Amino acid sequence: MIPTVRLNLSQSSFNARDVELLRNACKSYGFFYLHVQDDELKRLLPRVFEQSEKFFALPIEIKKKFSDGIMNRGYTAMEEETLDTEKQSKGDTKEGYYIAEDVSKDDARYNPAKLSGPNVYPTNLPEENLDCIEWKRTMDLYHSKMKQVGNSLARLIALALDLEESYFDEYFQNPLAVLRLLHYSDEKSDIDNGVYGCGAHSDYGFVTLLATDDNPGLQIYLNDEWIDVAPIGYANSTFVVNLGDMLERWTNGLFKSTLHRVIIKTNETDDLNSKRRRDRYSIPFFYEPDFDTLVECISTCEGKGGAKYSPIKSGEYLLNKYHQTHSDFNS
């Protein structure tokens, strides 16, 4: 149902049809598939998922070592995050790993109060369990490639708003660009009892580009109904993209930041004749404007009714949301 927009990273201009598709999808659903044409990305995606699975397969006491609750980097355990505090009886049945821009302490951009600092990477593990060098290389490469995709998508979004293609560039000089590896446990979601893979929420920032495996689970809330989003699988470099709250605020509600959640439907009694279904793995990439960006209604979106939302600061908005949802976040 949601359309597929195309983006070719090696081309500098965009196709008018894609601009139109994107505009309609952003207004109606706040969600679309994005097929990104880029050979390096296509080769990289299976490796990123492979390395992600290898990490999550490690024992919990090892995984827990690689975490920084101040900068919100590295490992977050099963049920640590609760995205819908009203409806959930326990945390999301998923574990995760945050990777952002790796900024060393001697870098001029180092500023932990503004979430700019070093990543946490797995280290000192037996190579047969995890090749830490390869792991870091793969994740850093993917993070950098996804920033390029985010930058290009921001330009396409500007065109869809009838703005200059470069309109958003100034707000993404040091974007809060965060990759999050996710692994859902096989615990079946139980809506009546508040058990969710991931509770209902809207994303906080500009756009999220989600790579998933072939497992279903993602649902979006449209016209008072929860609708399944068919998993696209990462093999052909297609992402499920959704818009976040900041873009909704920037556009005065013209572009939607839509509620979504993850429902895990499997359990031990799943089709015993076929091979047991694998756990679900997904990797959202959150592309958000610079920490100090003031997000306020774009003048051409104001319309007759005026601005519906008060201006917010990008970084403050994110920090607030992290505090509300993460029990281990203590910045």
Ligand SMILES: O=C(O)CCC(=O)C(=O)O
């Ligand atoms: O795993 C998914 O399909 C969605 C995850 C998500 O919505 C999020 O992390 O914000």
Ligand SMILES: [Fe+2]
């Ligand atoms: Fe989300």
